[in-house]
Amino acid sequence: MVKKITEQEFKNENAGLILVDFYADWCGPCKMVSPIVDELANENHDLGFRKVNVDEENNLALRYNVRSIPTLILFKDGKEVDRVVGFSPKPRLQSWLDSHK
Numbered sequence: 001m002v003k004k005i006t007e008q009e010f011k012n013e014n015a016g017l018i019l020v021d022f023y024a025d026w027c028g029p030c031k032m033v034s035p036i037v038d039e040l041a042n043e044n045h046d047l048g049f050r051k052v053n054v055d056e057e058n059n060l061a062l063r064y065n066v067r068s069i070p071t072l073i074l075f076k077d078g079k080e081v082d083r084v085v086g087f088s089p090k091p092r093l094q095s096w097l098d099s100h101k
Contacts, residue, residue, distance in 0.1 A: 001038055002038055002051050003049070004050070004052070004053065005052060005053065006056075010057075011069045013050060014075075016076070016077065017048065018047065018074070018075045018076075019049050019073070019074050019075075020052055020074075021033070021050070021052070021070060022052050022054050022072075022073065023051060023070050025036075025055070029081065031090040033072075033088070036089070037049060037072070039090060040090070040093060040097065043094075044094075044097060047097065047101075053080070054069060060101075068085050071084070072085075072088075074096075074097070076099055082096070082100060087094050
């Protein structure tokens with residue numbers, strides 16, 4: 001399972017390649033992508049995976065201009081390198097991750 005983090009914990013997430021799933025509990029597409037992100041985390045041990053609830057951590061959502069959810073943002077050494085907005089099937093997300101390794 002992917003670790004849910006707070007804004008304070010997010011500040012310490014700055015080493016290597018990390019995928020952050022910005023979501024909300026009430027969001028249907030978020031519920032569809034969540035198990036896919038969990039599967040990707042179990043299969044890609046060379047990446048970090050985190051979740052941020054936009055309702056609880058609104059400042060992070062604002063800081064990274066998250067306007068639609070789910071938004072998956074890929075960070076490398078603390079800097080955003082790419083993002084995917086909306087639902088995507090697992091093969092597409094795996095290919096996207098592979099392109100940044």
